[in-house]
Amino acid sequence: MRRFAAAIAAALLCASGAYAVSGPLPDQAVPHQAVIDGTAMPTKLSAFGLFREGTSELIPALLPYSLRTPLFSDYAEKHRAVWMPPGTNAPIGRDGVPGFPVGTVIVKSFGWPDWNGGRPVETRLLIRRAGGWVALPYIWDADGRDASLAIAGRRVPVTFRSPDGISHSINYAVPNKNQCKECHSLKGDIVPIGPKANNMEFGTAGGRSDSSRFFSYPAMRIASMPKWDDPKSGTVQDRARAYLAVNCSHCHNPEGSASNSGLFLRWTDPVNVNYGIGKRPTAAGRGSGGMDFAIAPGDPEHSFLIYRLESLDPGIAMPELGRSTVHKEGAALLRQWIAEMPKDE
Amino acid sequence: MRFHSLRRAAALCIAASLVAGPAAAKTISVAAGTPDANEKLQEALILAEPGDVVELAAGTWKLADGLSLDVNNVTVRGAGTGEGGSILDFSGQQGAGEGLLVTSDDVYLTNFAVINTRGDGIKSKDADRIVYHKLRVEWTAGPKATNGAYGIYPVESTDVLIDSVFVRGASDAGIYVGQSKNIVVRESIAQENVAGIEIENSFDADVHDNIATRNTGGILVFDLPSLPQQGGHNVRVFENAVTDNSTPNFAPKGNIVAGVPTGTGVLVMANRNVEVFDNVFDQNGTANVMIVGYRYDYKDPNYQPLPKAIVVRGNQHGKAGYAPAFEGGDQIAAALGGSLPPVLWDGAGDAVVLDDVGVLSLGLPDVKTPRSEAKPEPANLKGTPPAPLPEIRLPASMEARLK
Numbered sequence: 001m002r003r004f005a006a007a008i009a010a011a012l013l014c015a016s017g018a019y020a021v022s023g024p025l026p027d028q029a030v031p032h033q034a035v036i037d038g039t040a041m042p043t044k045l046s047a048f049g050l051f052r053e054g055t056s057e058l059i060p061a062l063l064p065y066s067l068r069t070p071l072f073s074d075y076a077e078k079h080r081a082v083w084m085p086p087g088t089n090a091p092i093g094r095d096g097v098p099g100f101p102v103g104t105v106i107v108k109s110f111g112w113p114d115w116n117g118g119r120p121v122e123t124r125l126l127i128r129r130a131g132g133w134v135a136l137p138y139i140w141d142a143d144g145r146d147a148s149l150a151i152a153g154r155r156v157p158v159t160f161r162s163p164d165g166i167s168h169s170i171n172y173a174v175p176n177k178n179q180c181k182e183c184h185s186l187k188g189d190i191v192p193i194g195p196k197a198n199n200m201e202f203g204t205a206g207g208r209s210d211s212s213r214f215f216s217y218p219a220m221r222i223a224s225m226p227k228w229d230d231p232k233s234g235t236v237q238d239r240a241r242a243y244l245a246v247n248c249s250h251c252h253n254p255e256g257s258a259s260n261s262g263l264f265l266r267w268t269d270p271v272n273v274n275y276g277i278g279k280r281p282t283a284a285g286r287g288s289g290g291m292d293f294a295i296a297p298g299d300p301e302h303s304f305l306i307y308r309l310e311s312l313d314p315g316i317a318m319p320e321l322g323r324s325t326v327h328k329e330g331a332a333l334l335r336q337w338i339a340e341m342p343k344d345e
Numbered sequence: 346m347r348f349h350s351l352r353r354a355a356a357l358c359i360a361a362s363l364v365a366g367p368a369a370a371k372t373i374s375v376a377a378g379t380p381d382a383n384e385k386l387q388e389a390l391i392l393a394e395p396g397d398v399v400e401l402a403a404g405t406w407k408l409a410d411g412l413s414l415d416v417n418n419v420t421v422r423g424a425g426t427g428e429g430g431s432i433l434d435f436s437g438q439q440g441a442g443e444g445l446l447v448t449s450d451d452v453y454l455t456n457f458a459v460i461n462t463r464g465d466g467i468k469s470k471d472a473d474r475i476v477y478h479k480l481r482v483e484w485t486a487g488p489k490a491t492n493g494a495y496g497i498y499p500v501e502s503t504d505v506l507i508d509s510v511f512v513r514g515a516s517d518a519g520i521y522v523g524q525s526k527n528i529v530v531r532e533s534i535a536q537e538n539v540a541g542i543e544i545e546n547s548f549d550a551d552v553h554d555n556i557a558t559r560n561t562g563g564i565l566v567f568d569l570p571s572l573p574q575q576g577g578h579n580v581r582v583f584e585n586a587v588t589d590n591s592t593p594n595f596a597p598k599g600n601i602v603a604g605v606p607t608g609t610g611v612l613v614m615a616n617r618n619v620e621v622f623d624n625v626f627d628q629n630g631t632a633n634v635m636i637v638g639y640r641y642d643y644k645d646p647n648y649q650p651l652p653k654a655i656v657v658r659g660n661q662h663g664k665a666g667y668a669p670a671f672e673g674g675d676q677i678a679a680a681l682g683g684s685l686p687p688v689l690w691d692g693a694g695d696a697v698v699l700d701d702v703g704v705l706s707l708g709l710p711d712v713k714t715p716r717s718e719a720k721p722e723p724a725n726l727k728g729t730p731p732a733p734l735p736e737i738r739l740p741a742s743m744e745a746r747l748k
Contacts, residue, residue, distance in 0.1 A: 152387035155409060155439070171409075173440050177391050178413035178448075188448070188471060254573060257448075260470065260500045260524050262572040273571050273644045280641065281599050282572060285464065285494020285517050288599035304599065314411075315463035315493050320442040 029059045031083050036105055036127055045123060045138040045147035050083065050107055054145040056120050062107065063214050067199050069228040069242040072327040074172055075162045076110040079120070082195065082214060083107070089214050096197035096222045098215060104128040106192055112160035119144050121156055122174045126184070126192055133190035135180030152176045162325070170324040179321050182257050183250050193250045197222045198267070225267060228333060240337035241267060243330055247319065263294060276305055277341075284308075286315045297341035306335055370396030377404030377431075390414045390421070398422055401431035401457050408433055411441025411462075417449045420746075423457025426481035426511065431457040443468040443498070444482075447475060453746045455479050461486075466512070468498040474739075475499055476746045477507045484514030488537050490595045495521040496538065501574070503527055506743050510534075516595055517602050518543035519560070522550065524574035529737050530555060539596040540565045540605060541587075546572050550580045551737040561594045562602070562609035563587035563629070568616050569601060570639070570648035577616040579734050582624065587611060588663070589628040594670075606631040606670035615639040617653035620734055627663025631670050632685060634660070638693030638712040650712045651694035656730040658699040662687040677705070677721045690724060691716075698726040 032049035035042060042048065051058055058064070062081040070078060083105045084090060090098035100106075105127050109120035125136045138147035139154060153176030159169040175183075184190045194200075202211040226234025228243040244252075245267035251258035252265040261282050264274050273279050276294035281287065281304065289307035296302040308318035309331045317323060373389045376382065383406060389399045395418040403424040412433070414421065423431025435444045443465035447454070450473040458481035459466045466482035469475045482496035496512035499505045500523040507530045512519035519538035522528050528550035535541030541557030543565040544550045557563035564587060568577035587610040596603040605612060608630025613619045614637050626633035634657050639650035666685030669678050678684050686703025690696055692710045708720035 151391055152384040153410070154384065171439060173410065176387055176413070178387075178415045178446075179441075181415060182413070182446070182448075185448075257470070259573055278642075278644065279571060280569075280601070282569065283494065283498075283500070283517075283521075283523065284597075284600060286491070286597050287494075288597045290598040292599045313463060314438050314440050314442065315491075320464075321440065324440070 030061045030086070031059070031105060033085055033103060036083075036085075037103055037129060039129070039131075041134075041136060041149060041151065043149050045125075045149075048105065048125070050105065050125075056109065056123075056140065056144060056147075058107065063202065063211060065195065065211070066201050067194050067246070068201055068225055068233070069199060069239075069246045071194065071246055071322075072330055073110060073322050074170060074325045075112065075160060075168070075327075076121075076172075077113060079109045079111075080194065081107045084214050089216055091216045092197045092218060092222070094218055094220065094222075098192075098195060098197070100128050100192065102128055102130050106195065108194075112158060115158050115160045116144075120147075121158060121172065122150075123147055124175075124180065126180075126190070133184070133192070135177060135184055135190055137174055137177065137180060139174055150174055150176075153179060162328070164328065168325050172324060173322065175321060182321060183319075185257055186253075187255045194246075198225045199246065229329065236333070236337050236340060237271075240334050241271070243333060247330070251319070276303075286313070287311075287318070289316070295338055295341075298339060298343035300335040300338040303338050306331060306338065309334065369394070370398070372398040372400050374400045374402060376402040377406045382406055383408055383410075387412055390416075390419075393419045395419065395451075401433075403429055403431055405432040405434050407437060408435050408444070409437055409439045411435075411438070411443055411446060413441075413446040413448070414452060415448045418451040419449070420453040420455070421457070422453075422455050425456060426458045426479060433457065433459045435460065435462040438463045443493075446470070447472045450474055451742070452476070453478065455746075457481075458483065460484070462493045464493045465498045466493060466496040466515070468495070468500070469502060469505075470499075471501050472499065473502050474504040474743055475502060475506070476743050477510055478747060479508075480510045482510070482512045482515075482519075484516075487514055488516075488539075488592050488595050489514070490516055490597060492516040492595075494518075494600075496535075497521070498523070499528075500524055504739055504743060505529070506739055508532055508747060511536075512541075513537050515539065516597065517600055518565070521545065522547055524572060527737060527739065529553075529739055534558075535560060535563075537592055539592075539594055539602045541590070543567060543602070544577070544580050545569065546575050546577050547580070548574075548576075548578055549737055552580070552582045553584045555585045557585060557587045558589050559592050560590045561592050561596075561607050562605040562612050563590045564611045565602070565605065566611070566613045566616050566619050567601065568614065568639070568649075570643040570645035570650075575645075575647070576649060578618045580616060580619045581734055581737075582611055582619070582621045584623045586625045587629065587633070588626065591628065591630060591668075606674070608632070608668055608670050609635055610665070611635070612637070613652055613655050615650050615652060616655075617649075618731065618734060619652070619654075620656045620658075620730075622656070622659045625661045625663075626665060626687065629665045629687075630668030631666065631674065632689040633662050633665040633687040634698075635689045635691075636694070636696045637691040638709075640691070640709075640712045640716065652696060653694045654731050655694070655696035656699075657688060657696065657726075658730065660700050662700060662702045672716060673719065677719075680721075681705075686723070688726075690726065691719075692724075696726050697728045697730045699730070 085103035088101040111120040155171040244265040249266040291304040401423040444462040447469040484492035494517035515538040518540035519535035541560035610629040610633040665687035706724035
């Protein structure tokens with residue numbers, strides 16, 4: 001069995017409720033709150049006490065979750081979990097955004113099932129401290145027992161197969177601390193991106209996690225975003241919009257890193273010129289690919305949004321960070337969406 | 346353990362600060378040539394604290410990824426911009442949209458070079474009171490369509506100073522200031538870019554004492570629709586040398602500058618209150634000064650596509666208009682005896698031209714009328730200009746950096 005998957009499965013199992021777990025798991029363990037709340041940037045991930053000692057298995061006190069539509073990161077498998085201090089939780093607002101308390105840690109590990117025995121390559125922490133959110137990237141040591149702070153990021157050579165069976169050997173980019181913020185920035189402050197009520201799911205086929213310890217929901221139901229790759233979950237347009245919201249709108253919103261582009265791709269944004277329909281390039285440079293519009297309705301071949309998604313050239317590629325492979329399946333969905341748009345729109 | 350060794354290295358490098366600032370301010374010295382030089386440089390930019398100087402030793406960093414700075418009031422200072430200086434070489438860049446990205450306030454960049462980035466050279470966003478001084482941003486093979494878009498690229502910032510920089514080879518604009526306020530671009534050289542210097546969707550700018558030569562277009566003042574900040578106004582372009590802007594346009598199609606005719610000196614589009622005065626123009630084959638409306642389709646009801654209250658005065662006009670590089674330009678030139686007058690107006694909006702040279706109007710007051718329906722005729726735009734714009738004044742802290 002793949003060790004990474006096994007670790008996560010174990011964590012899921014343990015987090016799935018008040019079941020007593022026999023064996024060596026220290027299931028009463030909690031993270032080291034003083035380190036979380038402090039101001040230090042520990043050199044070792046183990047300092048936070050989020051993982052079982054000497055392993056990449058999360059302690060069961062954390063709540064694992066997944067996203068209906070995730071951000072594409074070079075086909076990496078991501079394992080996400082959240083921790084909040086005892087006696088606190090995150091009330092979810094009417095907009096679906098959780099109000100995480102001070103002391104929250106969001107943990108995200110990246111790996112490939114067929115690389116290095118499925119062990120994670122890196123783990124990113126997003127920590128809510130008294131002064132605001134802090135983003136810290138850790139790269140797992142060769143022996144897999146701990147991970148080391150890589151504040152300046154690093155390129156790590158990895159080889160893996162994408163779902164179509166093609167093998168990729170890339171220099172996977174672990175982001176530096178500033179790059180974490182480039183995506184996680186709103187009005188210049190760091191904020192979480194993924195964990196919103198309309199996109200989060202708890203538990204997997206193997207078990208059900210109790211999220212009520214960590215999240216309290218408003219009375220009104222929050223409609224879920226579609227799953228980008230599940231036609232049963234939404235129309236092509238809605239799935240394309242979910243894909244753009246998750247993969248692009250953390251920068252492409254009026255308060256994000258790409259605010260100056262005037263291209264806004266949030267889930268709530270109307271599909272008009274500022275969504276790219278008939279929008280001319282602003283500061284795209286070579287990213288225009290010689291085309292006039294980000295989205296030319298009915299004509300994906302002349303929509304430079306597609307051109308940029310399918311490029312690996314740093315002067316052209318979108319997103320600017322975190323992508324060394326083309327997400328063929330995602331681009332195919334957007335191509336279909338644009339192709340089906342009436343041309344006279 | 347990397348972090349510990351970095352701390353040790355940083356501690357070793359702490360020197361008595363030579364600049365005025367908080368007592369705790371320190372200098373973090375980094376050098377190229379070591380196996381971890383790139384990580385050390387990025388670490389220094391992350392771990393710097395307000396008031397610190399990150400000092401780049403002479404040498405060449407071969408960078409695979411973009412650098413970024415997000416700490417307020419940091420100086421990045423190199424040992425020179427030329428051979429033997431501090432060179433950030435991005436020829437092998439694998440990621441990031443620019444070479445160096447600054448997202449913090451009160452940053453001072455000086456005395457180093459950024460070369461051959463895949464995208465933009467140095468970008469600063471939401472970075473107020475930034476000073477770009479004595480920098481070289483260059484695509485060293487000269488004009489190529491595969492070069493990055495912008496050389497020096499401040500955007501969405503208030504108080505921007507660009508002084509004594511050299512930019513060459515940008516496939517869009519060498520110096521591009523976008524959606525910003527209170528801007529000075531001076532004593533810089535922009536050559537062999539598509540646009541030498543471009544002020545776009547910006548308010549209150551002085552562009553003076555620069556050399557814009559051998560670009561496609563020398564100095565552009567533009568406003569575009571569907572952007573967060575628009576309604577560009579109050580821009581003064583003065584005492585620049587704008588000569589021999591003859592490089593064939595090499596911008597990727599679709600970008601607004603791809604429509605700039607080769608041989609353009611100063612081009613003002615869809616701004617109000619722009620003054621072009623006391624410049625020296627020569628050898629601009631299309632026109633020394635062009636004043637036009639935004640003539641593309643747009644769907645933005647708040648957008649104002651016309652040039653308004655444009656003033657052209659006191660300029661020295663050398664040879665111009667002998668190789669008009671817009672559709673139909675050669676026929677018009679032939680009809681006028683071989684060349685166009687130095688000032689070209691598309692007929693939209695309003696302008697006052699006091700220079701004693703000919704002005705050609707294309708007779709297209711409505712921006713929706715296609716250019717093919719131009720009715721070219723000489724125009725007299727002499728009149729009373731609006732009150733002169735005031736000089737741009739930057740916070741004293743910015744000018745003090747240069748002393």
